[in-house]
Amino acid sequence: METIMNYLDNMFATLPKTKQMKAIKEDIFSNMEDKYNELKRSGKSENEAVGIVISEFGNIDELKREFDIDLNEEKEDLPSLTETEVNNYFKENKKNSMLIGAGVILCLLGVSLLILIPQLVSDGYITGFLDGGDRLLIPFFILIAIATGMFTYAGMRMGFGKYRSIDKRFELPLYLRKSIEIKNETFHPTYTLSVIVGVVLSILSPITLFIESTITGTASNYGVVFQLFIISIAVYIFVYFGWIKMSYDALLKIGRHSKINK
Known part of the structure; x- marks a missing residue:
């Protein structure tokens, strides 16, 4: 799981440090953890499980497209709606x-x-x-x-x-x-x-x-x-x-x- 967490940290390193990004990161990690544990229970090795999890959860470009993230914008903590x-x-x-x-x-x-x-x-x-x-x-x-x-x-x-x-x-x-x-x-x-x-x-x-x-x-x-x-x-x-x-x-x-x- 440490490898997955490091991958996620690197993935979000260039993204704005906002509450939304923090919530997205936590949500993705939770899903990755569930998938990892499921693969381990099915008999996959540590390296196999990590490789599958990382490949299935996309990359930084897909994340930016999905949430309309522009890295050229000034990083700011926008008001969050309830x-x-x-x-x-x-x-x-x-x-x-x-x-x-x-x-x-x-x-x-x-x-x-x-x-x-x-x-x-x-x-x-x-x-x-x-x-x-x-x-x-x-x-x-x-x-x-x-x-x-x-x-x-x-x-x-x-x-x-x-x-x-x-x-x-x-x-x-x-x-x-x-x-x-x-x-x-x-x-x-x-x-x-x-x-x-x-x-x-x-x-x-x-x-x-x-x-x-x-x-x-x-x-x-x-x-x-x-x-x-x-x-x-x-x-x-x-x-x-x-x-x-x-x-x-x-x-x-x-x-x-x-x-x-x-």
Whole structure:
């Protein structure tokens, strides 16, 4: 085991002296020790067991690729996230995604009202205050104002919240990184399905125009309103599940959050 430990010390000698590297080293040594003892029990000699263990656990280049280590960077002890902070980060991002998704729905609903109210007035369903003129813009501006407030609040939560550093420089303990990777893999089918559903809804939304045309003989404004409603649902799906995916990417530093893309 002394040979294995010396090999591991030499392997990590040029790497940053951070808490993450220390945790990775301890984890690798534990796995190497288990493999060594297993080989010894199977009848392998000391030299055979050591040789197999060292060959199976890769080299320094593989380690640098896996954990995105740049030796040209200044060696520094970055802040390490805890499991509680990670869980709270996910909760905060889900709240932001719901705020932004709901804001988009209100915007599209405001546009829908600009189309729907004149049609209802024309058909005789509405008379009085909303019957004509600039008054038709009042519901539109109210909904836009509420949506803008939601966008602003969500933006301030992201830009000035206590988890804004997650978009900058941080470390993840090895066990926590592995846990997030597993959750990301588990979430991937759900994310894929959400994209498919959103795209299908967007493509099928014009069907409301044809249905309305079949019923009334003309492509009424009611069909446009239903189309915008379906599109708003699709956009909410894109925003909500896309934001969750972005949270995983930010924590794991992959996708547009990877070092090379930044």
